[in-house]
Amino acid sequence: MISPKKISILGAGQAAAYASNEIRKHDKEIKITIFSEENYLPYERPPLSKDSLTGRKKYEELSFFSNDFYNTENIQIKNNTVEEVDFEKKILITNDAQSHTYETLLIATGSKNKMLNLGESEDDINNSILYLRNIEDSKKIKQAINTHNKFAIVGGGFIGLEIASSIAQLGKVAHIIEMGSQLMGRVIPHQIASLISDYHQKNGNTVFLNSNILSIQKQNTGYQIDLNNNKIDVDCIIAGIGSIANVDLFENTALKLDNGILTDEFCRTSEKSVFAAGDVANFFHPFYNSQMRLESYQHAQNHGIAAAKNMLGYNLPYTKIPWMWSDQFDFNLQLVGLCNNYDLEVQRGDNIEEGIIYFFLKNKKIIGACGVGIAGKIGRDIRLAGKISENKVTMDIEDLQNKKIKLNKFLKI
Incomplete structure (x- = not known):
């Protein structure tokens, strides 16, 4: 070597x-x-x-x-x-x-970042939209939060929702505009997305689903945004529409x-x-x-x-199971594996305070899991789900549903 x-x-x-x-x-x-x-x-x-x-x-x-x-x-x-x-x-x-x-x-x-494009006639508005990719971007958004009260968050993905959470925690309001029928539709199951949407709204934010921006008009120091299903007035626009x-x-x-x-x-x-x-x-x-x-x-x-x-010549294949997370307000969202192409969905837990996890199985084997709960409630089970998936363990469905049965049991079989 x-x-x-x-x-x-x-x-x-x-x-x-x-x-x-x-x-x-x-x-x-x-x-x-x-x-x-x-x-x-x-x-x-x-x-x-x-x-x-x-x-x-x-x-x-x-x-x-x-x-x-x-x-x-x-x-x-x-x-x-x-x-x-x-x-x-x-x-x-x-x-x-x-x-x-x-x-x-x-x-x-x-x-x-993917960029919003409202056309050349709206260059002033295009140039005023904030995005997040690096420290300088974050500083601009922080300054905007300090000086404004009402925000449009264009895009209901991880970044947009995390910024919206921060805005609400600082006593301001975020209007989340999402084109799809649910938040985080690219990777998160609809059940979890619905819980997160409710949580944002309970904390003062608003969520507009199935929403397209028809036009943005400059108004004094803010903007009026016309959607296909609503109209909102904001002080600042932040876009997180993917990358x-x-x-x-x-x-x-x-x-x-x-x-x-x-x-x-x-x-x-x-x-x-x-x-x-x-x-x-x-x-x-x-x-x-x-x-x-x-x-x-x-x-x-x-x-x-x-x-x-x-x-360096080790020739080791990369086989890590995908894992990602998002922290919003006081809850933690985690995803492991792939939550698609499954033939069975199993729910474990029934409230966000204690943690809810949805397991996605194919031929009784876990291929993905997604959970949400107050910080510290789901991390261990999500990590174990990843290990179970890697080991291609055949699951007992009733045991998987039962929170009283620890998941490490399946790694000992």
């Missing part, structure tokens, strides 16, 4: 930070360079929509590792944007016109793209000595025998670690 002598990492998010750390654990000599568009050390992003907005966590506290860590471990961070990649010559060209060679490359450029893989840099290269950068289960791309990890990678998952692109904190971390090991 021969390790490269020089590894470059494009991007400075979760996957990049943990990949660099993992490389250094295994090899103290490899030259590691991270290229970052931001003037911050790699930092965690989940708090940007939650604790950073409510003031429970300072932006300076978000770094994965300290500056001393990168200095001590001899990991170089260049605050330059890579503008061109020559895969054949293994050269990166940055915005300061400098060329940088690599031996092995990890692409961890993450994802970028796409950040692959603009590679559009005119030979790198194979399809909803992200295509990779195998070893994080290898179509280009020699080039790997991809995190949100940007559409990777092959051997457990599900399919390609998938995931956008979650834990996946980015695990995938970055896996890519690091495989760049």
Whole structure:
């Protein structure tokens, strides 16, 4: 097993930070360079929509590792944007016109926001809409919450709902506008979505489902939004309508793209000595025998670690079961596995205070689970559901429904 002598990492998010750390654990000599568009050390992003907005966590506290860590471990961070990649010559060209060679490359450029487009005639409104992707975006939203009272949240996904939760906790009001028939329709079962919708409304927010924006009119210091089914007045508009893989840099290269950068289960791309990890990678998952692109904190971390090991020649397939979470108000939402293509749905628990979990089974085997409850009530069972799924355990349905029977029983069978 021969390790490269020089590894470059494009991007400075979760996957990049943990990949660099993992490389250094295994090899103290490899030259590691991270290229970052931001003037911050790699930092965690989940708090940007939650604790950073409510003031429970300072932006300076978000770094994965300290500056001393990168200095001590001899990991170089260049605050330059890579503008061109020559895969054949293994050269990166940055915005300061400098060329940088690599031996092995990890692409961890993450994802970028989908943008609302109200047409060129509404550029003033387009430019005033806030989005959340990085620290600077979060600071703008925090400032807006400090100075405004009524907000439109366009998009009822994880990010939009977390921001709406923060707004309500700070005594302001969020109007959540969702095109679909339920919140978080892309990944969350409708039963859980309904509970979360009720929780938001009990805490002062409003939820508009099956709603399309027909027009937005500027009014004094605010906006009037005409929906197909309602009309609302707000001071500020925040959009969270999903994201796409950040692959603009590679559009005119030979790198194979399809909803992200295509990779195998070893994080290898179509280009020699080039790997991809995190949100940007559409990777092959051997457990599900399919390609998938995931956008979650834990996946980015695990995938970055896996890519690091495989760049060093370990050839270990990435088989982690998908897991994600969202904190809103005082409740915690968690999802493990895939909650589709099931033939049986099993409910465990009946109230949000003690936790409710829906298990999704195929041929009496768990393929996914989604739960919601006051913080601390569902995490253990969701983690166990993931392990049970990995082990392809045949379930006793009555026992699965019964909260008095601990799930670890099924791992001992």
